[in-house]
Amino acid sequence: MNKTILILKHEFRQTVKRKGFIIMTLAFPVLALIAIGVFSLIQGIEKPPAPGEEVTIGYVDKVSGFDEYARQPGGITLTAYPTQEAATSALLAEEISEYFIIPPDYVSTGIVTRYTLERELEPPGETQWAIKSFLLSNLLEGQTSPEVTERVKVPMNLGTVRLDETGQVATDQGGFGAFIIPYLFSILLVMAIFTSSGFLLQGLGEEKENRIMEILLSSVSARQLLTGKVLGLGAVGLIQILIWLLSARFLVELVSTTIGGFATTLQIPSNLLILGVVYFILGYLLFAVLMAGVGSISSTTREGQQLSMIFTMSAVIPFIIIPFIMQNPGHIVTQILTLFPITAPITVMIRMGLTNIPAWELALSITLLVVTIIGSLVLAAKVFRTFLLMYGKRPRLREIIRCLREA
Amino acid sequence: MPAVELNNICKSYNDNLVVNNVSFTVAQGDIFGLIGPNGAGKTTTIRMVMDIIKPESGEISILGESLNEDTKNRIGYLPEERGLYKKITVLQSLVYLASLKGMGNRAARSRAEELLQRVDMLPHQEKKIEELSRGMGQIIQFLATIIHDPQLLILDEPFAGLDPVNTNLLKEIILELRSQRKAIILSTHMMNEVEALCDRILMINKGRTVLYGELAEIKSRYRNNSVFLKFDGALGEIEGVVGKKDHGEYVELFLDGETLPQKILEQLVSRGVEINQFDISTPSLNEIFLQVVETGQ
Numbered sequence: 001m002n003k004t005i006l007i008l009k010h011e012f013r014q015t016v017k018r019k020g021f022i023i024m025t026l027a028f029p030v031l032a033l034i035a036i037g038v039f040s041l042i043q044g045i046e047k048p049p050a051p052g053e054e055v056t057i058g059y060v061d062k063v064s065g066f067d068e069y070a071r072q073p074g075g076i077t078l079t080a081y082p083t084q085e086a087a088t089s090a091l092l093a094e095e096i097s098e099y100f101i102i103p104p105d106y107v108s109t110g111i112v113t114r115y116t117l118e119r120e121l122e123p124p125g126e127t128q129w130a131i132k133s134f135l136l137s138n139l140l141e142g143q144t145s146p147e148v149t150e151r152v153k154v155p156m157n158l159g160t161v162r163l164d165e166t167g168q169v170a171t172d173q174g175g176f177g178a179f180i181i182p183y184l185f186s187i188l189l190v191m192a193i194f195t196s197s198g199f200l201l202q203g204l205g206e207e208k209e210n211r212i213m214e215i216l217l218s219s220v221s222a223r224q225l226l227t228g229k230v231l232g233l234g235a236v237g238l239i240q241i242l243i244w245l246l247s248a249r250f251l252v253e254l255v256s257t258t259i260g261g262f263a264t265t266l267q268i269p270s271n272l273l274i275l276g277v278v279y280f281i282l283g284y285l286l287f288a289v290l291m292a293g294v295g296s297i298s299s300t301t302r303e304g305q306q307l308s309m310i311f312t313m314s315a316v317i318p319f320i321i322i323p324f325i326m327q328n329p330g331h332i333v334t335q336i337l338t339l340f341p342i343t344a345p346i347t348v349m350i351r352m353g354l355t356n357i358p359a360w361e362l363a364l365s366i367t368l369l370v371v372t373i374i375g376s377l378v379l380a381a382k383v384f385r386t387f388l389l390m391y392g393k394r395p396r397l398r399e400i401i402r403c404l405r406e407a
Numbered sequence: 408m409p410a411v412e413l414n415n416i417c418k419s420y421n422d423n424l425v426v427n428n429v430s431f432t433v434a435q436g437d438i439f440g441l442i443g444p445n446g447a448g449k450t451t452t453i454r455m456v457m458d459i460i461k462p463e464s465g466e467i468s469i470l471g472e473s474l475n476e477d478t479k480n481r482i483g484y485l486p487e488e489r490g491l492y493k494k495i496t497v498l499q500s501l502v503y504l505a506s507l508k509g510m511g512n513r514a515a516r517s518r519a520e521e522l523l524q525r526v527d528m529l530p531h532q533e534k535k536i537e538e539l540s541r542g543m544g545q546i547i548q549f550l551a552t553i554i555h556d557p558q559l560l561i562l563d564e565p566f567a568g569l570d571p572v573n574t575n576l577l578k579e580i581i582l583e584l585r586s587q588r589k590a591i592i593l594s595t596h597m598m599n600e601v602e603a604l605c606d607r608i609l610m611i612n613k614g615r616t617v618l619y620g621e622l623a624e625i626k627s628r629y630r631n632n633s634v635f636l637k638f639d640g641a642l643g644e645i646e647g648v649v650g651k652k653d654h655g656e657y658v659e660l661f662l663d664g665e666t667l668p669q670k671i672l673e674q675l676v677s678r679g680v681e682i683n684q685f686d687i688s689t690p691s692l693n694e695i696f697l698q699v700v701e702t703g704q
Contacts, residue, residue, distance in 0.1 A: 210493060211486075211490035212489070215486060215490075215504065215551070218486070399421075
């Protein structure tokens, strides 16, 4: 069998058995499932009281005239008290869950003070809605029709429809629901790239530390070794990202059926999968080649990880400036990040949820990535061959530059 | 056809010539000693033979051709800096390394079991490498070197770190392989091991060849021309002896250039001297090396 394939198979088998890989791969779906569970639970807790579960809120009306509409949706009843002392006594006696005071100058100031025994970050949504509805209904009593009163409470439900170039309703409607999936995907993409290339770096470090490198090189060439490792670990990363994508699809469906609401607006752009796989492969190849270079000049795994930070930190720049990218998806800086090979995979994924990336930008970005990969491969292979058997000490910068110049 | 042939190989690092015009041949069935002190250029020479690093000039021929995938599969190489994957089992290690030498899985497994049986390590075949002692690990590395039945073996410091029992085991296997007409290059700075095993040697120092040829011939060339004698009685004047040195328990007799040790022995026997021990003095390789380096001869 071809020796490159033997190395590929060996690297694949050894890596998928690693605890780190298994934990990392399962972490995303498991954590997402837990998050969905917790979210559903919280939603359940925040739901309005079940039928038959009555909540009574007291109030002291110092304006006069707030005496209608005591029954509010969600099983909330408002009960008037003549004084604050009476309302406080009722609260302490647990006859009411809370009370509020409508001061004499309420109409001019709008100030309403609420009294409760609970420690809370902000008033519960149901309570706020009930008090607001009660005040509005009483204020507009006799001045408008009940329909207008209801409209004043909720003046609009803003809906946006995106049209395509032909004036037809576009299939991809954009919005936060359309952004979140590519954004999450960009996180998964970078995790997969860093995990796979990280395993490559770790593997090289271990092989240097274990002194097995020279034994391998007595059977295979440096090119076969590098190619087998890069492809083997790339296959591992691809499997990982496919598992995440499949579980993401399942999770989106689960979210839509269990949580609904915002989740129903989630959209997976049709080209996400194709571009995602393309950018994963190219991004991974670039980082794998860079990591191979770093791994061959590092004397230990730890040293290699420290050196590789130069590249990993550069790659996550798009995440650091994500507010800027969200507000300026077509800005020149965003375009440069799309074209710069190290930042391209993440930037493209983020931009896909925000805007239509021009085809020329994608084509140029992919071309630049491919050219950089080939160039890096030539240089990394030279560095790999020269410094792989240098144990216990890191080559000086001058030596590396000379090696690269001679390549 | 020699198993290995090197012609005028040169290699330098940072303008420092570490292998300077080295040439040698190794025949099938030979144990060839590549010897010299640490830093002499032995490992660099071996790495060039294995095509791990490229020579700047010179030619290398392995089993009659320049090194390629096929010839690589016919070489067993035990590097000085060696190790194994710690997290996989002994059997998996051997089978994987054998497969990289072109062996099929089934054949590799069967051969691995045979070799493990040979060194009494079959019960350890399912143990992870990290669970083995250092010495056991070194034996497994050696087995990985010979598992594919190579025609040429290159062993760089094979006895380093081994206890006497494992050293003897390795020597036994090396001698078995010689009897099977394998060519063996033994690179070491431990010259006593070379004296016990090698037929021919190349001694290098600072990248240059200082001695090359049959071990017996080299030792004969550097013979001191003296004999060690333990005896009872009186020696008197002996024809052909030009000097004496008393070492306490024994005496060293220095011969003139023409007298053979047998002549001295004959004279002593005829005089009735009671001889307890009679040794022809031959310098060790270590002494020869020191002499060559110090005198430049």
